[in-house]
Amino acid sequence: MAQELRFDGRTVIVTGAGGGLGRAYALVFASRGANVVVNDLGVSRAGEGHSSAAADKVVDEIIAAGGKAVANYNSVEDGDKIVETALKAFGRVDIVINNAGILRDKSFARMTDSDWDLIQAVHVRGSYKVTKAAWALFRKQKYGRIINTASAAGIYGNFGQANYSAAKLALVSFTKTLAKEGAKDNIHANVIAPIAASRMTETIMPPDVLESLKPDYVSPLVLYLCHESTEESGSLFELGAGFVAKLRWERSKGAISKADPNFLPGAVAAKWNEITDFSNPTYPNAITDTDFVSLLEHAKSLPPN
Numbered sequence: 001m002a003q004e005l006r007f008d009g010r011t012v013i014v015t016g017a018g019g020g021l022g023r024a025y026a027l028v029f030a031s032r033g034a035n036v037v038v039n040d041l042g043v044s045r046a047g048e049g050h051s052s053a054a055a056d057k058v059v060d061e062i063i064a065a066g067g068k069a070v071a072n073y074n075s076v077e078d079g080d081k082i083v084e085t086a087l088k089a090f091g092r093v094d095i096v097i098n099n100a101g102i103l104r105d106k107s108f109a110r111m112t113d114s115d116w117d118l119i120q121a122v123h124v125r126g127s128y129k130v131t132k133a134a135w136a137l138f139r140k141q142k143y144g145r146i147i148n149t150a151s152a153a154g155i156y157g158n159f160g161q162a163n164y165s166a167a168k169l170a171l172v173s174f175t176k177t178l179a180k181e182g183a184k185d186n187i188h189a190n191v192i193a194p195i196a197a198s199r200m201t202e203t204i205m206p207p208d209v210l211e212s213l214k215p216d217y218v219s220p221l222v223l224y225l226c227h228e229s230t231e232e233s234g235s236l237f238e239l240g241a242g243f244v245a246k247l248r249w250e251r252s253k254g255a256i257s258k259a260d261p262n263f264l265p266g267a268v269a270a271k272w273n274e275i276t277d278f279s280n281p282t283y284p285n286a287i288t289d290t291d292f293v294s295l296l297e298h299a300k301s302l303p304p305n
């Protein structure tokens with residue numbers, strides 16, 4: 001059996017922890033010794049209403065099991081208040097799990113500005129605000145772990161989710177930049193695209209499938225990535241039902257033409273097979289992985305277009 005990873009003395013903020021995936025994370029972090037801030041605004045799937053009941057219930061469950069937890073009912077858009085709750089109750093923050101989320105699914109033709117704006121506000125601005133409020137603490141203590149929550153819809157696109165998919169992919173690049181900026185201060189950030197049974201998915205999948213998609217099957221990777229012994233940072237994972245996989249960018253072999261006035265659409269068409277050829281790919285991970293200096297050098301030796 002694998003060694004149990006513990007979080008004694010660590011404080012974790014889990015946003016949207018009143019139900020679904022967030023609740024599962026909160027319970028398991030607490031069972032492994034962490035102090036947990038259970039944040040939840042208590043809204044409907046579409047972001048309507050407001051209630052303290054969801055967060056309170058999870059805090060009660062944690063305390064009944066002998067764990068340490070405190071509730072926070074702010075929106076993630078007020079991330080500083082969530083961090084304030086953590087500092088007041090536990091004096092520190094070590095881990096931020098940006099999990100809170102809502103849906104406003106509609107075909108792009110029918111999507112309104114408010115459907116668009118609300119989704120960006122909760123997912124993107126909310127993750128930004130909570131992380132921003134914790135960042136200075138992380139830098140000072142030279143320790144921090146961040147999990148952001150993307151979605152397969154963000155990676156691949158999905159019918160009826162233009163607003164949500166744009167927000168979710170934004171969190172992938174947000175994570176990659178945080179990982180680069182945080183590296184020198186031992187701040188790690190990773191991003192997950194989970195699939196799990198929750199009120200978000202219960203209407204789109206049959207009961208027997210939902211049974212094997214328990215949120216509990218997403219928690220193991222989240223805990224692993226947040227542990228002090230884990231070095232992984234800046235990575236994207238797809239997971240659910242016991243499956244865990246890492247994703248990365250793949251770039252085709254590509255084609256280079258001389259950058260001269262005759263570099264016209266016809267020159268692109270002539271090299272389309274090379275541009276779309278993935279038989280000899282590269283896996284760029286940074287802006288600097290595109291070496292324009294040597295590409296230009298190579299182009300000099302090419303015949304004119």
Ligand code: NAD
Binds near residue numbers: 039
């Ligand atoms: P859920 O609806 O069960 O839980 C989301 C929680 O976030 C709710 O308790 C809600 O009250 C809370 N919340 C919403 N807006 C908030 C706000 N502004 N401030 C604070 N709390 C707020 O959904 P879930 O399935 O557990 O989803 C969790 C995360 O995982 C979301 O970001 C979702 O987009 C993402 N996700 C889930 C799935 C899946 O299969 N369930 C797939 C891909 C991505």
